[in-house]
Amino acid sequence: MDRTHENEPITVGLVVGSSRPGRRGPTVGKWAAETMAGHPAARAGGLTVELVDLAEQRLPMLDEPVPARFGDYRHDHTRRWSSVVSAYDAFVFVTPEYNSSVPAVLKNAIDYLDAEWRGKPAGVLSYGSRGGGQAAEHLRVILGEVGMAVVPGHVELRLFTDFQWPAGSATDPTAHARIAPAPERAAELAIMVTELVDAVRGAVPVPVR
Numbered sequence: 001m002d003r004t005h006e007n008e009p010i011t012v013g014l015v016v017g018s019s020r021p022g023r024r025g026p027t028v029g030k031w032a033a034e035t036m037a038g039h040p041a042a043r044a045g046g047l048t049v050e051l052v053d054l055a056e057q058r059l060p061m062l063d064e065p066v067p068a069r070f071g072d073y074r075h076d077h078t079r080r081w082s083s084v085v086s087a088y089d090a091f092v093f094v095t096p097e098y099n100s101s102v103p104a105v106l107k108n109a110i111d112y113l114d115a116e117w118r119g120k121p122a123g124v125l126s127y128g129s130r131g132g133g134q135a136a137e138h139l140r141v142i143l144g145e146v147g148m149a150v151v152p153g154h155v156e157l158r159l160f161t162d163f164q165w166p167a168g169s170a171t172d173p174t175a176h177a178r179i180a181p182a183p184e185r186a187a188e189l190a191i192m193v194t195e196l197v198d199a200v201r202g203a204v205p206v207p208v209r
C-alpha cells in the first residue's frame, strides 16, 4: 500500500533478532515498542508498531532451492514469512551482538526474502556487552544488500549501563537484569523513528542499487 499520503498510518515491524531460551531480545523489543508508541507520529495516529519475534516464526535454516531474488518460493514457511514482512512499510531491527556480528537467526530470516525488504526504510537498534556496534555495522551492510534504505539514526544499549543488575550479579550470564536505558537512548530512538517516517513519506530518497 502507498503510505506516502499524510493520512495513511505507517506500519513498522519491530524485528526481535534473537531466539535462544532466556534471551533479552523480547525485553529490548518491548522497551522499543513502548518508547516508539510515545513518538508524536504514533500519538497522532500516524504510526503503528508491531513486534515480529523471529523465535515465533520458526524458520528452518534456509532451504529454498532458488535464491530469493527470483521470488520463486517452494515452501509454505517462506510464503508465510513473505506475507508477514510484506505487511510492513518500515522496520526496526533489534539485534544483539553474537561474536562480533548478528545472530544466525536474523541473517537467515533476512536471506529468505528479497522483494519484501527492497526499498523499505530500516533502523538498527543493537545491544551487547559494549552496545553491539559491530553487529549493527554488519547488519547495515546486509540490509543494504537487500535494497533497504537504512536511516542514519541508531540506538545501542550496553548490558552494563542500560540494564540494572541485582547486586553482585553483573558477571552472571543467567541473572535477570531489568532494562533501564539511559534517557538518551529514548531520544536516539525518537530520532530514528522520525527518520523512518520521513523516509516512508518520501522526504528522504531511497537508494537505488
Ligand SMILES: Cc1cc2nc3c(=O)[nH]c(=O)nc-3n(C[C@H](O)[C@H](O)[C@H](O)COP(=O)(O)O)c2cc1C
Residues within 6 Å of the ligand: 018, 019, 020, 022, 023, 024, 025, 026, 096, 097, 098, 099, 100, 101, 127, 128, 129, 130, 131, 132
Ligand atoms: C553466542 C554469543 C556471543 C556473544 N558475543 C558477544 C560479542 O561479540 N559482543 C558483545 O558485546 N556481546 C556478546 N554477547 C553478549 C550478548 O550480546 C548478550 O548476551 C545479549 O543479551 C544476547 O542477546 P539475547 O539475550 O537476546 O540472546 C554474546 C552472547 C552470546 C550468546
